[in-house]
Amino acid sequence: MVEVFGIPSYALFGQLLIGLINGSFYALLSLGLAVIFGMLDVINFAHGAQYMMGAFAAYLMLQYLGLDYWVALVIVPFLIAATGIVIERLFLQHIRKLDHLYGLILTFGLALIIEGLFRNEFGSSGKPYQIPALLQGGRNLGFMFLPNYRAWVIAFSLVVCFATWFAIERTRLGSYLRAATENPALVRAFGINVPRMVTLTYGFGVGLAALAGVMAAPIYNVSPQMGSDLIIVVFAVVVIGGMGSILGAILTGFALGVIEGLTKVFFPEASSTVIFVIMAIVLLIRPAGLFGRTA
């Protein structure tokens, strides 16, 4: 048996893989939160619930409509994004001028309602979701066993994160977004419909959460509280990376997933708290986060 630092390689790389998987979800979710916060100044506490809705939408489409994973992967983000657009039009646009706290409380309330409705309808025990046939099985890399689906999740979330970063930092539409984050009134005076852009941005962030939900369905059980379990960690990731930083959200997401995984190998007792310890240290040294701009 191969050993690294006195640890069997299967255990080490196994945890590293779990860390990368968790990191993929941290990155996708904190990316959506960062995009939403940058544009709307709203800390979207409904993000976990929207992730859960994505997973449930995939589950229900398979159960009742016979639509498989690949169809869900394309349709569900748009479907859940549409619910986000309704929320923005109905509620969020009216509290834009108020303090951050109102958006936080409103979305927190929405999260509780959404989760309550799902728990009432589906119970709190998880529903299984099959790994799509194409990605079943795995391969032995010699130093570890790599399930195909998990490799896909890591690769696909990297692609999605990169595409989002590229769209925001390197395209014309992205320059509108960045400018409107800094000075929405002036961007609007240049003839750009900023309120519509804000609505679509919220829809996009929610769509990212739903996409993560679909990807998570075959890995974690599809259950009403799957979002609230994850979202606390994701908020810690966002705080560490710095609110509103796109690249920061992505890098911190993956890095913290890996750190959490490695902690499970070397000091398992700390694995559930290590992210919060890092958060406390970062807040002491750099209150704006590792990649954050000081306001």
Add this chain to the structure above:
Amino acid sequence: MPDTSALLAVTDLQAWYGESHILHGTTFEVRAGEVVTLLGRNGVGKTTTLKSIMGMVEQRTGSVRFDGRELIRLSSDAIARAGIAICPEERGIFSSLDVRENLLLPPQLLPGGLDLDHIFALFPNLRERQASQGTKLSGGEQQMLAIARILRTGARLLLLDEPTEGLAPVIIQQIGRTVGALKAQGFTILLVEQNFNFAATIADRYYVMEHGRIVDHFPTAALAANMGKLHEYLGV
């Protein structure tokens, strides 16, 4: 009453920021091809007048007619599409955008905007600095960028808010030549200026504001005769 055939006719314009009532019935006009300057001390409502025309204040009443069309109820993006563009006092250069992105940010809304070659001919410094972060430019370059980017849009009326504020005399001269060149190309310009000597080199007419109202106006030809009054208005 303003001349309603003018390109811009502002009548009894009132504006508020929250509880504070800033404009108390401002009335004036700008004819096509003119450079008109609003003069007045700090806090008399010059910037608010520009922002109200552009639809950037919370609440406004009265009438703003542009090219025969009433704008008072339109949002600022619709006003931009009607053909007005603003260069704000704080310049509004975006720090998360490089110079080129800043320059290309305002979309082309109407035909007749200047193309990039034309803009770089007016502002040669900007060509070399395209990849720099917007806010890394010097104050003068930022001011030129703020003016340059609204020339592409096809806007016919430019609202320039204190373009010379805080700049060195040699830069002020350059901006003066640029505004002159823009006028020669057919742009109509409404300028807010504290720097009276600068305004005198380019303006066709002046309006003087006090307490949110226009209290006086005269053409450049009558400038010398009105010097005494002006010094009183401006407290210089």
